[in-house]
Amino acid sequence: MTYNLVADALRAAMARQDGEAICRLLSELRPADLAEFLRQEQPREALQLFQQLHTAQRAEVFGYLPAEAQLQLAEVMDDHALSQLLTRMDADERADLFKLFDAERQERILRGLAHHEREDLRRLSSYAEGTAGSVMTSDYVVVPADMSARDALEHIRLTAPDAETIYQIYVLDAQQRIIGTLSLRELILGRPQAPISELMTRDVVSLQVHATQEEAARLISRYDLMTLPIIDEAQRMIGIITYDDALDVVEEEATEDIHKGATIGKLEGGLRGASLFTLYRKRIGWLVLLVFANIFSGAGIAYFEDTISAYIALVFFLPLLIDSGGNAGSQAATLMVRGLATGDVRFRDWGRLLGRELGVASALGLTMALAVSGLGFIRGGEQIALVVALSMVLVVMIGSLIGMCLPFLLQRLKLDPATASAPLVTSIADASGVLIYFGIATAILGLPDV
Amino acid sequence: MTYNLVADALRAAMARQDGEAICRLLSELRPADLAEFLRQEQPREALQLFQQLHTAQRAEVFGYLPAEAQLQLAEVMDDHALSQLLTRMDADERADLFKLFDAERQERILRGLAHHEREDLRRLSSYAEGTAGSVMTSDYVVVPADMSARDALEHIRLTAPDAETIYQIYVLDAQQRIIGTLSLRELILGRPQAPISELMTRDVVSLQVHATQEEAARLISRYDLMTLPIIDEAQRMIGIITYDDALDVVEEEATEDIHKGATIGKLEGGLRGASLFTLYRKRIGWLVLLVFANIFSGAGIAYFEDTISAYIALVFFLPLLIDSGGNAGSQAATLMVRGLATGDVRFRDWGRLLGRELGVASALGLTMALAVSGLGFIRGGEQIALVVALSMVLVVMIGSLIGMCLPFLLQRLKLDPATASAPLVTSIADASGVLIYFGIATAILGLPDV
Numbered sequence: 001m002t003y004n005l006v007a008d009a010l011r012a013a014m015a016r017q018d019g020e021a022i023c024r025l026l027s028e029l030r031p032a033d034l035a036e037f038l039r040q041e042q043p044r045e046a047l048q049l050f051q052q053l054h055t056a057q058r059a060e061v062f063g064y065l066p067a068e069a070q071l072q073l074a075e076v077m078d079d080h081a082l083s084q085l086l087t088r089m090d091a092d093e094r095a096d097l098f099k100l101f102d103a104e105r106q107e108r109i110l111r112g113l114a115h116h117e118r119e120d121l122r123r124l125s126s127y128a129e130g131t132a133g134s135v136m137t138s139d140y141v142v143v144p145a146d147m148s149a150r151d152a153l154e155h156i157r158l159t160a161p162d163a164e165t166i167y168q169i170y171v172l173d174a175q176q177r178i179i180g181t182l183s184l185r186e187l188i189l190g191r192p193q194a195p196i197s198e199l200m201t202r203d204v205v206s207l208q209v210h211a212t213q214e215e216a217a218r219l220i221s222r223y224d225l226m227t228l229p230i231i232d233e234a235q236r237m238i239g240i241i242t243y244d245d246a247l248d249v250v251e252e253e254a255t256e257d258i259h260k261g262a263t264i265g266k267l268e269g270g271l272r273g274a275s276l277f278t279l280y281r282k283r284i285g286w287l288v289l290l291v292f293a294n295i296f297s298g299a300g301i302a303y304f305e306d307t308i309s310a311y312i313a314l315v316f317f318l319p320l321l322i323d324s325g326g327n328a329g330s331q332a333a334t335l336m337v338r339g340l341a342t343g344d345v346r347f348r349d350w351g352r353l354l355g356r357e358l359g360v361a362s363a364l365g366l367t368m369a370l371a372v373s374g375l376g377f378i379r380g381g382e383q384i385a386l387v388v389a390l391s392m393v394l395v396v397m398i399g400s401l402i403g404m405c406l407p408f409l410l411q412r413l414k415l416d417p418a419t420a421s422a423p424l425v426t427s428i429a430d431a432s433g434v435l436i437y438f439g440i441a442t443a444i445l446g447l448p449d450v
Numbered sequence: 451m452t453y454n455l456v457a458d459a460l461r462a463a464m465a466r467q468d469g470e471a472i473c474r475l476l477s478e479l480r481p482a483d484l485a486e487f488l489r490q491e492q493p494r495e496a497l498q499l500f501q502q503l504h505t506a507q508r509a510e511v512f513g514y515l516p517a518e519a520q521l522q523l524a525e526v527m528d529d530h531a532l533s534q535l536l537t538r539m540d541a542d543e544r545a546d547l548f549k550l551f552d553a554e555r556q557e558r559i560l561r562g563l564a565h566h567e568r569e570d571l572r573r574l575s576s577y578a579e580g581t582a583g584s585v586m587t588s589d590y591v592v593v594p595a596d597m598s599a600r601d602a603l604e605h606i607r608l609t610a611p612d613a614e615t616i617y618q619i620y621v622l623d624a625q626q627r628i629i630g631t632l633s634l635r636e637l638i639l640g641r642p643q644a645p646i647s648e649l650m651t652r653d654v655v656s657l658q659v660h661a662t663q664e665e666a667a668r669l670i671s672r673y674d675l676m677t678l679p680i681i682d683e684a685q686r687m688i689g690i691i692t693y694d695d696a697l698d699v700v701e702e703e704a705t706e707d708i709h710k711g712a713t714i715g716k717l718e719g720g721l722r723g724a725s726l727f728t729l730y731r732k733r734i735g736w737l738v739l740l741v742f743a744n745i746f747s748g749a750g751i752a753y754f755e756d757t758i759s760a761y762i763a764l765v766f767f768l769p770l771l772i773d774s775g776g777n778a779g780s781q782a783a784t785l786m787v788r789g790l791a792t793g794d795v796r797f798r799d800w801g802r803l804l805g806r807e808l809g810v811a812s813a814l815g816l817t818m819a820l821a822v823s824g825l826g827f828i829r830g831g832e833q834i835a836l837v838v839a840l841s842m843v844l845v846v847m848i849g850s851l852i853g854m855c856l857p858f859l860l861q862r863l864k865l866d867p868a869t870a871s872a873p874l875v876t877s878i879a880d881a882s883g884v885l886i887y888f889g890i891a892t893a894i895l896g897l898p899d900v
Contacts, residue, residue, distance in 0.1 A: 001783065003734070004689045007836075022534075026532065030653065030655075030673060032672050032673050032674070043564075054886060064491075079497070089489055104672035106888070153638065156638065157638055157639060161639050164811070165635075166635055166638070167617055167634070167635070170629050175480045184617070184634060185615075185616055187616070188603065188607060188616070188634075189607060189611050203480065205480075220745060221694075221697050221698075222482050223480065224482070224694045232841070243672075243693050243694070243697070244693070245672045246670050246697060247693070247696060247700060248671075250697060250700050250701055251671070251700055251704075251792060254700070254701075254704030255788055256709075257502060257704075257708065257779070257883060258704075258707065258708055258711065258784060258788045259784060259785070259788065261708065261711065261712075261784070261872075262711075262780045262781050262783075262784035262872055263777065263780075263781060264781050264785065270789075270794045271785050271786075271788075271789040271794050271795055272789065272794050272795050272799060272803075276806055276809045276810055276813070279806070279810045280810050280814060281832055283781050283810070283814060284813075284814055284817055285817060285820050286777075286779055287774065287814060287846075288817065288821050289820055290773065290774070290777055291770055291774055291821055291822060292774050292821075293826070294774075295770060297769035297770070297773075298765075298766040298767060298768070298769055299766070301765050301768070301769070302763075302765075302766045302767055305762055305765075307835075308762065308765060309762055311753075311757065312755055312759055315748075315751050315752075315755075315765065316749070316752045317748060317750040317752070318748070318768070319744045319747035319751070319772070319880055319884070320741055320744035320747070320748055320749055321558060322769070323744050323747075323873075323876065323877060323880065324737065324740070324741055324744075326873075327713065327736075327737055327740055327873045328733070328737060328874075330712045330872065330873060331712050331713060331737075333708070334708060334709060334710075334711070334712035334714065335632070335712075335714065335729075336721075337723050338537055338705055338708045338709065339720075339721040339722065340792050341667075342701065344720045344721050345722050347696055349722060354723075356726055356729070357725045357755055358732050358776075360726055360729045362733075363726070363730045364730060365738075367734055367739060368737060368739065368741055371738050371741055371742075374739060375745070396737075397894075399451055401505075403492065419492065422711075422712055422872045422873070423773075423776075423777045423780060423872070426773070427773065428775075428874070430769055430773065434769070434880060436751075450645060
């Protein structure tokens with residue numbers, strides 16, 4: 001609530017060009033809120049406001065902005081202002097922004113930085129998008145194993161005030177390999193004279209730099225970690241990923257999975273900022289593919305043209321029957337895809353889950369058959385009711401089984417189970433629905449003599 | 451990887467009843483892994499293993515188990531063992547477990563606890579599922595405003611070793627209202643003689659106890675908080691929610707949204723553990739509703755029976771055309787529902803997004819019309835090609851607009867936008883698709899004289 005009030009007041013102050021009020025209101029907003037506000041404004045107004053912030057405030061606000069907004073602001077800043085900003089940003093956020101510039105500006109920026117920062121930036125920005133390396137930061141705390149707890153605390157006070165987090169502390173050997181870790185909590189609650197080696201845990205969960213960011217988020221979530229140390233091929237520690245990054249990754253991955261489930265390709269940088277062309281490109285692929293998948297349904301219908309001509313009332317039930325198979329199938333596929341993604345189900349559960357799905361699907365099919373048989377009777381008499389009810393049971397069962405098995409099959413083939421989207425399952429279920437429905441109809445009603 | 455190796459060795463040791471190996475292997479697994487292992491075992495084996503753990507280890511492992519597994523183990527433990535376990539668990543996890551017992555056992559458990567713990571447990575377990583209160587914990591650190599940083603650190607060392615987190619410290623007034631907060635980092639990096647009032651931030655983000663857990667997760671994510679303080683109606687601080695709870699909530703909410711998008715009701719406790727009846731119950735509702743929604747499509751077809759009889763070739767294109775509208779509509783709806791859920795889009799963006807969707811949808815429709823017009827020509831000649839192409843453009847556009855607008859409409863009516871599931875959008879798009887297709891066909895081909 002407070003945010004909305006301040007935001008409205010700020011907009012009003014901007015409209016009447018009241019510099020003093022603007023300045024006061026800007027200081028009342030938290031960095032995250034300020035970023036939100038800047039995103040809502042037009043680029044020109046956003047830039048004006050941004051220029052009124054102190055350098056320290058700018059760096060903080062910047063971290064909360066999405067990539068395109070960062071780039072928009074950075075593009076109108078001169079090299080000096082940008083260098084100042086970059087120096088104050090967290091190492092991982094700095095690298096993310098740096099990657100967005102063209103090669104020429106990257107070179108100019110690198111020249112403006114101190115040697116250590118330059119190397120750090122070069123390294124952090126070199127990891128491919130989506131890897132653990134691309135979200136890690138290089139600011140973390142290391143203490144020697146033989147230091148006492150009291151000295152270690154003093155060491156952290158003096159040397160690590162800029163570390164992204166001082167809450168998890170690492171102990172390395174001469175080859176920079178991790179030999180132990182302790183939390184700041186353990187350091188503080190431990191005996192002040194105790195050596196670090198006595199307080200630390202030797203069992204450390206770590207991850208290779210080229211692993212995926214999802215894997216990093218999964219480890220952080222599974223072991224309730226505050227930070228996950230990242231190691232290179234030689235097992236040397238080179239960075240950490242923090243819990244707040246994991247939160248972002250989980251949200252991002254969920255969005256990606258939800259979009260994939262509706263046959264939408266990965267959208268970088270959110271929906272609001274996406275261009276018309278980007279949206280077209282991310283949506284058209286599967287839509288056209290599915291058109292061709294649906295030709296099978298059409299061909300099935302063409303095959304039964306004689307039956308349909310003779311009993312045109314059957315067409316009334318066509319959408320209802322084939323959609324039911326698709327809907328039940330989508331449910332089953334969605335349950336499996338999400339279960340596999342969160343680790344709730346595994347490949348080896350397949351057999352047991354298949355048995356249960358058979359039970360659930362028959363119960364669903366029978367209920368729905370009951371619901372439509374009355375309608376079938378009213379519109380077409382006893383025989384049509386029988387055809388429709390029988391078809392419903394089979395269509396729902398086949399649809400559910402297709403939906404349930406497809407994600408497992410895809411995983412078996414080392415493809416993404418999430419490709420088993422609702423529309424794909426629906427198309428496959430539709431085609432089998434057409435065959436089942438008209439096949440049963442032809443069998444029960446008989447083919448007329450034309 | 452290591453986990454799988456140890457787990458296999460442990461299973462082998464259990465098979466040959468090698469007590470010593472079991473004991474050694476148990477100590478090699480981390481609590482989260484041990485919980486994973488117990489979940490995979492049969493209840494009887496799981497219990498046997500669990501009984502071999504120390505009480506402290508039990509409490510830790512317990513926290514990682516899902517609710518049903520906790521209950522299964524707790525039900526075969528005697529009251530004394532259970533009390534011991536409860537005393538060592540985190541306050542929030544303890545309350546979650548407590549809520550699962552029947553009233554009689556709850557009373558027995560409460561009698562076995564010390565006064566303070568009893569009151570705490572009663573209070574924490576009284577909040578409704580899904581509220582901030584239901585995920586908060588009551589173990590947090592408070593320091594007086596006039597204490598020095600050095601004394602505060604000593605105070606924390608001595609009084610708060612059991613707090614769920616000591617990383618965020620709160621300063622309260624005499625009425626228990628929050629007047630400031632500081633992180634352990636700020637405490638340690640601050641001047642040792644400085645009073646807390648000088649180091650603390652007065653601007654504290656907090657949340658009412660009856661707010662939703664999603665709101666809590668949203669605040670933690672938005673402001674990158676480690677803990678979110680929870681207050682009652684009188685603004686008194688009564689608990690905190692920690693970042694790792696937020697991670698769980700985000701995952702849980704994403705799963706719920708994904709399921710809702712495929713018309714599946716909320717599944718408590720995951721897919722694997724769900725019974726056949728539960729799954730039936732969570733899936734049947736919308737399936738039956740959608741059967742009736744599809745009657746509109748059927749009725750549309752019945753209305754155009756004469757056209758269909760005359761040009762039976764039209765039926766070939768029916769699945770392909772109406773599915774395309776549904777698919778484009780599902781894409782649009784999914785983008786909006788997720789955008790609204792993550793806060794990426796807001797109600798007031800509606801107008802701008804509508805304009806863009808019109809552009810995207812016409813581009814999609816034209817591309818797809820191109821893809822099918824050839825097919826239409828081959829199967830039915832020039833006129834059919836024209837009917838199919840025209841229908842495709844309109845069907846895709848109308849489907850997309852329905853999909854895009856429905857979530858906003860639902861939000862306007864204070865309903866959950868996520869109700870605009872792919873199957874619902876598909877059914878509505880289907881019905882309009884039937885009318886468009888056969889309407890255009892009748893107009894262009896003309897109604898034959900029967």
